[in-house]
Amino acid sequence: MLEDRRLAVLRAIVQDYVATHEPVGSKALVERHHLGVSPATIRNDMAALEEEGYIAQPHTSAGRVPTDLGYRLFVDRLSGVKPLSSPERRAIQEFLDSSVDLDDVMVRTVRLLAQITKQVALVQYPTLSRSSVRHIELIALSTTRLIMVLITDSGRVEQRTIECASPISEIALGDIRARLLVAVSGQSFSAIPEILLSFSAQFPVEMQQLVTIIQATLLDAVTERIDERVVLGGTAHLARYGDAFPLSIQPVLEALEEQVVLLRLLGESSANTAVTVRIGHENPVEGMESTSVVTARYGIGDSSVASLGVVGPTHMDYAGNIAAVQAVAQYVGRILDEQ
Amino acid sequence: MLEDRRLAVLRAIVQDYVATHEPVGSKALVERHHLGVSPATIRNDMAALEEEGYIAQPHTSAGRVPTDLGYRLFVDRLSGVKPLSSPERRAIQEFLDSSVDLDDVMVRTVRLLAQITKQVALVQYPTLSRSSVRHIELIALSTTRLIMVLITDSGRVEQRTIECASPISEIALGDIRARLLVAVSGQSFSAIPEILLSFSAQFPVEMQQLVTIIQATLLDAVTERIDERVVLGGTAHLARYGDAFPLSIQPVLEALEEQVVLLRLLGESSANTAVTVRIGHENPVEGMESTSVVTARYGIGDSSVASLGVVGPTHMDYAGNIAAVQAVAQYVGRILDEQ
DNA sequence: GCTAGCACTCCAGACTTGTGAGTGCTAACA
DNA sequence: TGTTAGCACTCACAAGTCTGGAGTGCTAGC
Numbered sequence: 001m002l003e004d005r006r007l008a009v010l011r012a013i014v015q016d017y018v019a020t021h022e023p024v025g026s027k028a029l030v031e032r033h034h035l036g037v038s039p040a041t042i043r044n045d046m047a048a049l050e051e052e053g054y055i056a057q058p059h060t061s062a063g064r065v066p067t068d069l070g071y072r073l074f075v076d077r078l079s080g081v082k083p084l085s086s087p088e089r090r091a092i093q094e095f096l097d098s099s100v101d102l103d104d105v106m107v108r109t110v111r112l113l114a115q116i117t118k119q120v121a122l123v124q125y126p127t128l129s130r131s132s133v134r135h136i137e138l139i140a141l142s143t144t145r146l147i148m149v150l151i152t153d154s155g156r157v158e159q160r161t162i163e164c165a166s167p168i169s170e171i172a173l174g175d176i177r178a179r180l181l182v183a184v185s186g187q188s189f190s191a192i193p194e195i196l197l198s199f200s201a202q203f204p205v206e207m208q209q210l211v212t213i214i215q216a217t218l219l220d221a222v223t224e225r226i227d228e229r230v231v232l233g234g235t236a237h238l239a240r241y242g243d244a245f246p247l248s249i250q251p252v253l254e255a256l257e258e259q260v261v262l263l264r265l266l267g268e269s270s271a272n273t274a275v276t277v278r279i280g281h282e283n284p285v286e287g288m289e290s291t292s293v294v295t296a297r298y299g300i301g302d303s304s305v306a307s308l309g310v311v312g313p314t315h316m317d318y319a320g321n322i323a324a325v326q327a328v329a330q331y332v333g334r335i336l337d338e339q
Numbered sequence: 340m341l342e343d344r345r346l347a348v349l350r351a352i353v354q355d356y357v358a359t360h361e362p363v364g365s366k367a368l369v370e371r372h373h374l375g376v377s378p379a380t381i382r383n384d385m386a387a388l389e390e391e392g393y394i395a396q397p398h399t400s401a402g403r404v405p406t407d408l409g410y411r412l413f414v415d416r417l418s419g420v421k422p423l424s425s426p427e428r429r430a431i432q433e434f435l436d437s438s439v440d441l442d443d444v445m446v447r448t449v450r451l452l453a454q455i456t457k458q459v460a461l462v463q464y465p466t467l468s469r470s471s472v473r474h475i476e477l478i479a480l481s482t483t484r485l486i487m488v489l490i491t492d493s494g495r496v497e498q499r500t501i502e503c504a505s506p507i508s509e510i511a512l513g514d515i516r517a518r519l520l521v522a523v524s525g526q527s528f529s530a531i532p533e534i535l536l537s538f539s540a541q542f543p544v545e546m547q548q549l550v551t552i553i554q555a556t557l558l559d560a561v562t563e564r565i566d567e568r569v570v571l572g573g574t575a576h577l578a579r580y581g582d583a584f585p586l587s588i589q590p591v592l593e594a595l596e597e598q599v600v601l602l603r604l605l606g607e608s609s610a611n612t613a614v615t616v617r618i619g620h621e622n623p624v625e626g627m628e629s630t631s632v633v634t635a636r637y638g639i640g641d642s643s644v645a646s647l648g649v650v651g652p653t654h655m656d657y658a659g660n661i662a663a664v665q666a667v668a669q670y671v672g673r674i675l676d677e678q
Numbered sequence: 679g680c681t682a683g684c685a686c687t688c689c690a691g692a693c694t695t696g697t698g699a700g701t702g703c704t705a706a707c708a
Numbered sequence: 709t710g711t712t713a714g715c716a717c718t719c720a721c722a723a724g725t726c727t728g729g730a731g732t733g734c735t736a737g738c
Contacts, residue, residue, distance in 0.1 A: 023731090025730065025731050025732085026731075026732080027730080027731075028730090028731095039731095040733095043731090043732070043733075044733095046732090047732090047733080057731090057732085060731085060732070061729095061730070061731045061732055062730085062731070062732090063730080063731065063732095064731095
C-alpha cells in the first residue's frame with residue numbers, strides 16, 4: 001500500500017517532468033494527480049525515493065527530478081505502452097507500403113519513426129547472412145577494369161569494381177563467369193567461402209591472377225556485413241530542446257555522425273521482439289550520457305534480423321516512444337516479408 | 340585612396356568579426372590592423388560604410404557588424420583565396436585516393452570537406468545523363484517478381500525490382516532479356532527513350548503486359564536523375580556556434596534533412612570551375628537566411644557534372660572555405676576521372 | 679500513518695547602479 | 709580637403725541588491 005503510493009508518486013514525477021522539463025514539487029503533484037493525500041505525505045515519500053536514488057534535487061528548495069535509476073524503474077514497472085491510434089497505424093502501413101525497394105524502405109522507415117516520435121531515428125539494414133546467391137555477373141568496363149554484380153534471393157544487389165594489372169581477355173572472363181555462376185548460384189552466403197577454397201584450382205596458371213582477384217572480391221562481398229549500415233534521420237529534433245537539453249547537443253551530433261557509434265547504440269537488444277531501453281549512462285557511448293535509446297529488433301519471417309530505434313534526451317516520453325518503435329518494427333518486418 | 344582605405348576598413352571588420360563573432364569598434368580596429376590613422380578617422384569611414392549598407396550596428400554604442408552586402412563585397416573584391424598548405428593537399432589526395440567506388444568517393448569527400456572547413460558539407464552525385472548502357476540483366480526472384488540490373492559504362496549499377504500481376508515464364512523472360520540487351524547495349528541514356536518507343540512491337544500480344552512493365556522500369560531508371568542525390572556531413576559543426584549562431588539551428592537542421600533543399604542550395608553555380616558564394620538572404624531556402632553557402636562545380640574530364648560545397652553561418656571564413664571547396668572539387672574530379 | 683503548521687533555504691526575476699566601449703559631432707590642424 | 713583630438717552622449721552588460729515564492733524538512737497533533 002505504502003509501497004504502491006510511492007511508486008505512483010515516482011510515476012507522477014516522471015510524467016510531469018517529461019511534460020514540463022521542470023523540477024516537480026510536492027504541491028504541484030497532488031494538484032495534478034489525484035493522489036488523495038496531502039503534500040506533506042508526498043514529501044515523505046519523496047524523501048524515501050530520494051534516499052533510494054530514484055529522484056534527486058537540483059538544489060535545495062527545488063522540486064525533484066528523476067534520476068536515470070528512476071527512469072529505469074518507471075520504464076520497467078510503471079510506464080505501460082501507450083498504443084498508437086488506429087489512424088497512426090494506418091498511416092504507418094500506407095507510408096511503408098508504397099516503398100519500392102530496400103533502400104526506400106529504410107529511408108521511409110527512418111523518416112516515419114522520426115516523425116512519429118519527434119526524436120532522432122535510427123534504422124539498421126537487415127542482415128544478409130542468410131541470403132543466398134541468385135545471380136552473379138562479371139562485366140568488363142575496360143580492358144583492365146571489370147565490375148562484379150551480385151544479386152541475392154531477397155533482391156539485394158551488391159556491386160564491386162575490380163581493377164586488374166594485366167588486360168583481361170573476354171574469353172577468359174566468360175569462362176570464369178560461367179563456372180562461377182555454376183559454383184555459387186543458389187548457395188547461401190555462408191557457404192561461399194568454403195566453395196571458393198577449391199574454385200581456382202580448375203583454371204590454368206595464366207588465369208590464376210584474374211581468378212584470384214575475382215574470388216577475393218566475391219569473398220569480400222559475401223562477408224561484408226551490410227547490416228553494419230545504419231540510416232539516420234530527424235536530427236533537427238535535437239535542436240528543439242534548446243537549453244532543456246543538458247549541456248550541448250554538439251557531442252551528440254558528433255557521435256551520431258559515426259556509423260560505428262550508431263551500431264553500438266542499436267547494440268544487441270536482448271530479447272527477440274521486446275523493446276530495449278537504455279537510459280542515460282547505461283548507454284555505452286561517450287558523450288551520450290544524457291540521452292536514452294529505445295530500440296527494437298525487427299525481423300523477416302520470425303527471425304530477427306536487425307534493429308531500429310530512436311535517440312532522445314533521458315526525459316523523453318518513454319511510453320509513446322516504446323509504442324512507436326515497437327509498431328514500426330512490426331510493420332517493417334511485415335513489409336520486408338512481402339517483398 | 341580614400342576609397343581604398345574604406346575597403347581596407349571593411350575587410351578588417353569582416354576579418355575581425357569572423358574571428359571573434361563580436362561587433363568590432365574603431366579603436367580595436369586600429370590596434371589590430373596597422374591602418375596608420377586614428378580611430379576617429381576610421382569612425383568616419385565606418386559611418387560612410389554604414390550609410391552604403393555594408394555594415395550595421397546591433398545597437399547604438401556597439402561596434403559594427405558586416406551586413407550580407409558587406410560580406411558580398413568582401414568576397415567579391417577583398418578576400419582572395421587562402422591557398423591550402425601542401426600537407427593539406429597531400430592529405431586530400433591520399434584520403435580520396437583510397438576510395439573504392441563511387442559511393443565511397445562521395446562519403447569520403449563529404450567527410451573530408453566537413454573536416455577541413457569545420458562546416459556542414461554537401462556533395463552531389465555526378466550526373467549520369469551522358470552515361471551509356473554497358474549491360475542489362477533481368478533476373479527472376481520468384482514467379483511474379485524480377486529484378487532489373489542496369490550497368491553503365493562508368494561502372495555505376497542501378498537496380499529496380501519489378502512486380503508482375505501474372506506469373507512470368509523463364510523463356511519469355513530470356514527472350515525479352517536477349518532482345519533488350521541487343522537494343523540498348525552501348526546506347527547512351529538519352530537515346531533509350533527513343534529506342535523503347537518501338538521495342539514492344541516485336542513481341543506477341545500475350546507478352547505485352549510483361550514487356551510494357553519492364554520497358555517502363557527501364558525508362559524510369561535511365562531518366563531518373565541520380566544527380567539528385569546529395570550526401571551530407573558535418574552537421575555537428577552547426578552546434579559549435581552555440582549562441583553565436585543567429586536564432587536557433589533547428590530550422591537549418593530541418594532544412595538540411597530535405598534532399599530537395601540540399602539540391603536548391605547547391606543550385607546552379609554559374610561559371611564552370613569558379614566557386615559560387617551565396618550569402619545570407621541571397622539563399623533561396625527558407626529558414627537559412629543567416630547561412631552562407633560556398634559551392635563549386637566538379638567535373639569528370641573537362642565537363643562539369645555536379646556540385647559540392649559547404650554551408651555555414653554568414654560569418655564564416657570565406658577565404659578558407661572557398662579555397663577548400665575549390666581544392667576538393669578539383670581532386671574529386673581527378674579521382675572520378677581515373678576510375 | 680497522515681496531516682497541518684512552521685521555520686528555513688535558496689532560486690529566479692526585478693530593479694539599480696557603475697563601468698566602459700563605442701559613437702557622433704565639432705573645432706582645430708596639416 | 710582630409711585627418712585628428714577632444715568631448716558629451718548612449719547604452720549594453722555585469723555586478724550587486726532585494727524580494728517573492730516555491731519547495732523543503734521537521735515536529736507535534738490527529
